[in-house]
Amino acid sequence: MKYTDEHEWLRVESDHVVVGITAYATEQLGDIVFVELPDAGTAVSKGDEVVVIESVKAASDILAPLDGTIIEVNPALSEDPTFVNTDPLGAGWFFKMKLSHLSALDGLMDETAYNEMIA
Numbered sequence: 001m002k003y004t005d006e007h008e009w010l011r012v013e014s015d016h017v018v019v020g021i022t023a024y025a026t027e028q029l030g031d032i033v034f035v036e037l038p039d040a041g042t043a044v045s046k047g048d049e050v051v052v053i054e055s056v057k058a059a060s061d062i063l064a065p066l067d068g069t070i071i072e073v074n075p076a077l078s079e080d081p082t083f084v085n086t087d088p089l090g091a092g093w094f095f096k097m098k099l100s101h102l103s104a105l106d107g108l109m110d111e112t113a114y115n116e117m118i119a
Helices: 023-029 102-107 111-118
Strands: 008-013 016-021 032-036 049-055 059-063 068-073 095-099
Touching: 008 102, 095 102
Parallel strands: none
Antiparallel strands: 008 016, 016 095, 032 049, 049 059, 068 095
16 A cells, blocks of 8 residues: 555556545544445546545545556445545445556555554
């Protein structure tokens, strides 16, 4: 797993990555009540707003962690956005993306560095 400064996690699966937010991020947001996902096939650049989430505390944007193309979104979140809170590293994933350059993952944090950042 790799992590961003914006509390996103990326899990490499063969030729693409799965993207979600960390348990720390969900704790800060509170209970998630709505998730708006991008369309599959959307090309994104690092920093683009790609997901809108609303919690009992606030609305937030999830940014594209790297350049690439969204290849799949998590349809379960439309029906039950609480998966983001109950299983942020599993069933609560947002989207899968094919990266423009897999080597871009090298610039992200590993778990140890991320845990040091949030400590």
